Amino acid sequence: xxxxxxxxxxxxxxxxxxxxxxxxxxxxxxxxxxxxxxxxxxxxxxxxxxxxxxxxxxxxxxxxxxxxxxxxxxxxxxxxxxxxxxxxxxxxxxxxxxxxxxxxxxxxxxxxxxxxxxxxxxxxxxxxxxxxxxxxxxxxxxxxxxxxxxxxxxxxxxxxxxxxxxxxxxxxxxxxxxxxxxxxxxxxxxxxxxxxxxxxxxxx
Amino acid sequence: xxxxxxxxxxxxxxxxxxxxxxxxxxxxxxxxxxxxxxxxxxxxxxxxxxxxxxxxxxxxxxxxxxxxxxxxxxxxxxxxxxxxxxxxxxxxxxxxxxxxxxxxxxxxxxxxxxxxxxxxxxxxxxxxxxxxxxxxxxxxxxxxxxxxxxxxxxxxxxxxxxxxxxxxxxxxxxxxxxxxxxxxxxxxxxxxxxxxxxxxxxxx
DNA sequence: CCACCAAGTAATCATGCGTTGACATGGTCC
DNA sequence: GGACCATGTCAACGCATGATTACTTGGTGG
Numbered sequence: 001x002x003x004x005x006x007x008x009x010x011x012x013x014x015x016x017x018x019x020x021x022x023x024x025x026x027x028x029x030x031x032x033x034x035x036x037x038x039x040x041x042x043x044x045x046x047x048x049x050x051x052x053x054x055x056x057x058x059x060x061x062x063x064x065x066x067x068x069x070x071x072x073x074x075x076x077x078x079x080x081x082x083x084x085x086x087x088x089x090x091x092x093x094x095x096x097x098x099x100x101x102x103x104x105x106x107x108x109x110x111x112x113x114x115x116x117x118x119x120x121x122x123x124x125x126x127x128x129x130x131x132x133x134x135x136x137x138x139x140x141x142x143x144x145x146x147x148x149x150x151x152x153x154x155x156x157x158x159x160x161x162x163x164x165x166x167x168x169x170x171x172x173x174x175x176x177x178x179x180x181x182x183x184x185x186x187x188x189x190x191x192x193x194x195x196x197x198x199x200x201x202x203x204x
Numbered sequence: 205x206x207x208x209x210x211x212x213x214x215x216x217x218x219x220x221x222x223x224x225x226x227x228x229x230x231x232x233x234x235x236x237x238x239x240x241x242x243x244x245x246x247x248x249x250x251x252x253x254x255x256x257x258x259x260x261x262x263x264x265x266x267x268x269x270x271x272x273x274x275x276x277x278x279x280x281x282x283x284x285x286x287x288x289x290x291x292x293x294x295x296x297x298x299x300x301x302x303x304x305x306x307x308x309x310x311x312x313x314x315x316x317x318x319x320x321x322x323x324x325x326x327x328x329x330x331x332x333x334x335x336x337x338x339x340x341x342x343x344x345x346x347x348x349x350x351x352x353x354x355x356x357x358x359x360x361x362x363x364x365x366x367x368x369x370x371x372x373x374x375x376x377x378x379x380x381x382x383x384x385x386x387x388x389x390x391x392x393x394x395x396x397x398x399x400x401x402x403x404x405x406x407x408x
Numbered sequence: 409c410c411a412c413c414a415a416g417t418a419a420t421c422a423t424g425c426g427t428t429g430a431c432a433t434g435g436t437c438c
Numbered sequence: 439g440g441a442c443c444a445t446g447t448c449a450a451c452g453c454a455t456g457a458t459t460a461c462t463t464g465g466t467g468g
Contacts, residue, residue: 017433017434017444017445017446022446038242038244040244043424043425043426044425044426044427045426054445054447055426055427055447055448056428057445057446059427059428064427065425130378131378131380134374134378134380135380152390152394155383155390155394158374158382158383159371159383159391159398162367162370162373162374162375163366163367163370165369165374165378166367166370166371166373167370169373170338170366170369171366174331174334174369175335176342176362178358178359178362179359179362182359186359189356190356190359190402191363193401193404194363194398194402196401197401198397200397221416221463221465247455248455248456249456258415258416258417259417260457260458260459261415263456264414269455269456269457
């Protein structure tokens with residue numbers, strides 16, 4: 001069923017009374033479950049089992065399932081670019097996009113963080129978080145596009161966001177081929193054409 | 205909570221012993237719930253209530269929740285173009301895409317059918333269904349693109365599929381603005397640029 | 409009119425899951 | 439060494455939900 005371990009944890013020696021390590025283990029397991037299974041199909045019992053930790057500790061450290069979800073969300077790496085080194089021109093943007101979109105396996109847990117945002121908990125607060133995260137992404141894209149003067153520049157930037165979401169979903173959740181198997185190099189050309197076509201300044 | 209009626213049904217006069225009408229009412233209600241809430245958050249009791257029908261009838265007509273989901277899926281209109289009139293050139297494709305992507309409200313139930321495909325039941329059979337539906341969409345796009353001779357034509361077509369998925373998700377599930385509020389006219393220009401940029405034949 | 413069967417109803421079962429509180433344990437500081 | 443608190447354990451509760459069963463209703467054909 002869905003109770004197979006997913007993180008490869010729990011084999012560690014007995015983590016003895018280390019609150020921080022326990023928290024981390026729970027977060028790691030939770031991220032894996034939430035991104036792969038979604039909120040509803042993730043059970044606290046499975047998360048606890050993955051982390052090799054007692055179920056009740058989830059309540060202790062995160063209060064509730066919602067709390068765990070939000071904490072896991074907060075501990076998730078950002079979508080594009082590391083802090084402060086966001087691409088500054090269209091070519092670099094296309095490259096960064098292709099790299100990230102192609103990285104079907106995120107460094108820490110084999111899934112794309114965007115997915116976790118989509119596997120929502122039904123909580124409006126989380127929905128707002130997600131909206132903000134994607135809006136922020138859109139803003140960065142807009143900036144990288146050279147803040148095109150087109151009246152619909154914002155819309156165009158968000159279309160690129162939508163593309164990112166779609167590619168992440170199709171690659172990780174749907175497994176559509178050949179997209180799911182494409183390497184960064186495969187994606188670079190097509191993505192460049194999209195970015196170029198979408199963000200080029202209006203002829204005017 | 206999530207038990208508010210969503211279809212506006214149930215106010216009809218007492219549907220008296222009409223198996224067909226009962227089935228239809230259930231399908232309609234199920235589609236609405238499944239697309240808006242996803243598989244897990246959709247409860248059979250709510251579906252039955254929306255349809256104004258007894259809970260046990262779901263078992264009678266569809267066997268199980270899975271059965272209902274698959275039936276609802278099968279009763280869902282296709283994504284792009286009506287039977288046989290799929291766009292045949294890039295311009296028409298861009299237009300059809302924009303129309304469909306912009307139609308946040310699908311004719312029959314206020315949601316996009318792609319979403320239902322994404323709100324999976326965890327069932328592998330459904331996942332396969334979804335993959336096939338999207339692959340078919342990709343094939344149609346490929347064809348409409350003039351079957352570009354580029355070696356990565358297939359990949360490019362699937363990127364357009366991913367865009368469709370992403371836009372549907374962002375519009376309906378995320379509510380990112382201004383994308384979520386964009387009208388077909390708003391989307392036409394940008395989408396045209398994307399389609400043009402992505403599907404134009406290679407310079408060779 | 410009666411028998412029969414599809415259509416519909418009501419009540420209940422079984423189970424998984426989030427949550428909770430009472431208890432055990434070990435390390436640390438006086 | 440003993441008190442004390444953070445850490446971790448155990449067992450259970452309550453609830454929502456999918457499934458199921460026994461029963462009722464009504465219309466239709468003979």
